Amino acid sequence: MTGEQFSEQFFFWLLALTTCGGAIAVVVSQNIVRMAFWLVVALGSVAAIYFMLHADFVGATQLMIYVGGTVVLLIFGVMLTASGPYVKIKTSPGDMVIAGGVGVLVLFLLIGTVTAVDWKQAHVSLTGSDPDDYPPEPAAGYNTSTPSSGNTARPIGLKLLGVSLEDTDPDRKDAKNLSTGYLLPFEIVSVHLLVVLIGAGYLARAKRRAGANTDVESTT
Amino acid sequence: MSALFAANSLGEFLAKRLGESWGFGLAAFIHAFILINVFALAPLIFIWLERKVSGRIQDRLGPTRVGGRFGWLQGLADGGKLIQKEDLVPAAADSMLFRMAPYIACIAAFGTFMLLPFSGGWVAVASDIGLFLLVAILSLEVLGIILAGYSSGSKWSLFGGMREAAQMVSYEIPLAITALVPIVTVGSLNLVEIAEMQTSQYFLDGWLMFNNPFTFIAFFVYFTVATAGCKRAPFDLAEAESELVGGFHTEYSGMRWSYFFMAEYAAMFVVSGLASILFLGGWNTGIGFIDESLAIARYRGVLETGIYIPSFLANLVGMVVFVTKASLLVFVQIWIRWTLPRLRIDQVMMTCLKYLIPISCVLFLGATLWPIGLLKFTQRSTVFSEPIQNRIERMKDDAQSEHDDAKKSREDADSSVSGANEERPAVELAPAVASAPLGSEGSR
Numbered sequence: 001m002t003g004e005q006f007s008e009q010f011f012f013w014l015l016a017l018t019t020c021g022g023a024i025a026v027v028v029s030q031n032i033v034r035m036a037f038w039l040v041v042a043l044g045s046v047a048a049i050y051f052m053l054h055a056d057f058v059g060a061t062q063l064m065i066y067v068g069g070t071v072v073l074l075i076f077g078v079m080l081t082a083s084g085p086y087v088k089i090k091t092s093p094g095d096m097v098i099a100g101g102v103g104v105l106v107l108f109l110l111i112g113t114v115t116a117v118d119w120k121q122a123h124v125s126l127t128g129s130d131p132d133d134y135p136p137e138p139a140a141g142y143n144t145s146t147p148s149s150g151n152t153a154r155p156i157g158l159k160l161l162g163v164s165l166e167d168t169d170p171d172r173k174d175a176k177n178l179s180t181g182y183l184l185p186f187e188i189v190s191v192h193l194l195v196v197l198i199g200a201g202y203l204a205r206a207k208r209r210a211g212a213n214t215d216v217e218s219t220t
Numbered sequence: 221m222s223a224l225f226a227a228n229s230l231g232e233f234l235a236k237r238l239g240e241s242w243g244f245g246l247a248a249f250i251h252a253f254i255l256i257n258v259f260a261l262a263p264l265i266f267i268w269l270e271r272k273v274s275g276r277i278q279d280r281l282g283p284t285r286v287g288g289r290f291g292w293l294q295g296l297a298d299g300g301k302l303i304q305k306e307d308l309v310p311a312a313a314d315s316m317l318f319r320m321a322p323y324i325a326c327i328a329a330f331g332t333f334m335l336l337p338f339s340g341g342w343v344a345v346a347s348d349i350g351l352f353l354l355v356a357i358l359s360l361e362v363l364g365i366i367l368a369g370y371s372s373g374s375k376w377s378l379f380g381g382m383r384e385a386a387q388m389v390s391y392e393i394p395l396a397i398t399a400l401v402p403i404v405t406v407g408s409l410n411l412v413e414i415a416e417m418q419t420s421q422y423f424l425d426g427w428l429m430f431n432n433p434f435t436f437i438a439f440f441v442y443f444t445v446a447t448a449g450c451k452r453a454p455f456d457l458a459e460a461e462s463e464l465v466g467g468f469h470t471e472y473s474g475m476r477w478s479y480f481f482m483a484e485y486a487a488m489f490v491v492s493g494l495a496s497i498l499f500l501g502g503w504n505t506g507i508g509f510i511d512e513s514l515a516i517a518r519y520r521g522v523l524e525t526g527i528y529i530p531s532f533l534a535n536l537v538g539m540v541v542f543v544t545k546a547s548l549l550v551f552v553q554i555w556i557r558w559t560l561p562r563l564r565i566d567q568v569m570m571t572c573l574k575y576l577i578p579i580s581c582v583l584f585l586g587a588t589l590w591p592i593g594l595l596k597f598t599q600r601s602t603v604f605s606e607p608i609q610n611r612i613e614r615m616k617d618d619a620q621s622e623h624d625d626a627k628k629s630r631e632d633a634d635s636s637v638s639g640a641n642e643e644r645p646a647v648e649l650a651p652a653v654a655s656a657p658l659g660s661e662g663s664r
Binding site: 007031033034037040056057059060061063064067068069071072073075076078079080184187191194198 | 241245314316317320324347348349352353355356357359360362363366367369370371378381382385386388389393573577581584585588589
């Protein structure tokens with residue numbers, strides 16, 4: 001095993017273990033905020049695995065939406081609604097048995113799905129390589145530009161700006177010229193969503209008479 | 221390529237002597253070591269600066285004795301004191317979360333340093349989505365603050381944590397939108413590319429801040445929001461010592477307490493550095509002929525293997541320029557803190573939701589419409605703004621030289637002008653770009 005393979009394996013197993021450990025701790029712990037903390041560990045490790053696969057856009061989205069967004073909202077919700085100092089959740093033994101059974105079934109489903117895939121066939125059909133070359137030889141040496149390029153997000157970004165790589169591919173019959181892109185429509189839709197969110201927040205908040213103690217409402 | 225800090229010249233140098241695995245591994249370790257020291261040292265300097273500036277603003281001297289003149293070792297003395305303090309955990313606290321919270325804040329702040337380019341070739345991870353990733357990681361810092369506030373088992377901390385959560389959830393929106401305004405102009409999220417595209421021809425004309433009126437206003441909005449994002453006065457409601465004792469860090473002492481401040485000052489540096497990359501030309505000086513010669517020296521370094529001294533020096537100059545700009549912005553943040561009174565929490569929220577979000581949305585929309593307006597009312601031939609158009613032109617040129625085998629080496633240099641990873645899209649895109657009438661298509 002070369003040093004490169006070793007470090008790759010090492011980091012993969014480290015991240016895989018923290019993911020699974022964090023996930024188990026989410027289930028086992030009884031305090032909601034501790035659960036949220038373990039959720040951060042598990043989801044953050046998954047994001048790190050995405051980075052290892054050079055899928056940095058997916059990884060960053062994972063961090064942004066799940067770790068930075070959902071978990072913060074979760075803790076925020078607990079802090080706003082909790083009646084006591086530390087909210088405990090006791091799971092009844094019956095629930096544990098049912099949940100455990102469902103979990104094991106899902107595990108079998110996933111294992112069945114993974115083992116049912118013919119990886120060799122998939123690799124050959126996706127890359128168009130020779131079936132005899134499977135498993136593919138890892139590239140020799142350190143390709144230091146690959147992790148930094150991660151080129152996964154570039155087509156999306158160019159498309160937003162109107163530079164569409166596949167549409168302009170001359171090999172294709174339905175090749176089109178450059179368009180103005182989707183930036184403006186996308187932007188309008190996202191600003192609309194933001195307006196809807198703020199409007200929902202405004203409608204849902206507790207009504208108070210004007211002038212009555214307004215500085216308390218944001219903190220309670 | 222130069223994109224990966226850890227694998228640049230030093231890595232190649234060590235790989236020749238120790239073999240690839242050990243050489244690159246050791247180089248990565250050395251660079252990570254340097255980076256973590258930058259992360260630790262920046263807060264030390266800025267805390268000293270904060271004391272000194274606040275002293276001067278309040279007509280005091282500030283620290284004067286430690287380390288001889290100017291009290292420049294005050295930060296180290298503070299650190300020594302904090303290490304010796306007892307590490308207290310209140311009986312009412314959730315001890316595990318209480319212990320972990322400072323680390324989360326600190327790790328998040330350090331994570332952003334990996335993505336922050338200090339100069340053209342000096343960046344740990346030159347991701348294609350650098351800005352997005354940086355904002356994503358920066359937003360994790362709030363998690364540490366909220367957990368600290370919640371787990372302390374004190375009402376002051378809880379209030380501080382809740383205010384921080386409300387403030388951050390709101391201020392992240394205008395932060396992201398104003399950071400996108402210059403992105404609309406340059407068309408890249410790669411921080412290295414963004415800064416490299418701001419090379420000036422005459423004087424300051426390349427800086428994105430002066431690209432159009434929307435980016436100009438966006439800079440000030442971004443800076444306001446970033447100040448609030450680092451929970452700095454006048455937006456420091458999370459600690460508000462006049463109302464909440466110490467806010468989220470009321471119950472902390474010693475090193476854990478200082479970790480929060482390391483994270484805060486490091487985040488100040490990161491958002492200021494981001495401001496200088498997005499709006500103020502990054503490591504470009506803004507003076508035409510200096511920028512160009514430095515840029516040429518940097519790109520030569522990409523072509524050479526091993527250590528290439530002129531490129532190293534150009535990167536060093538770039539880093540000095542970049543750090544100076546970022547530090548000046550940190551200084552402005554400190555200046556604002558000691559000048560303006562703290563807002564009330566509802567005023568903080570109102571500033572964000574009623575003013576900053578609509579302003580940033582208008583700026584974003586304006587920045588998108590600006591090139592179309594220029595196309596309509598001036599003699600411009602393309603809808604794409606100048607940096608993107610230059611880039612497309614460059615892609616065209618690259619494709620031309622691609623066909624010309626004799627100029628193979630020159631083509632490598634050109635394609636690396638706009639960053640490290642240009643070659644693949646350039647080749648695919650170029651024939652289409654060459655044939656497409658950009659302006660007429662764009663005008664509909």
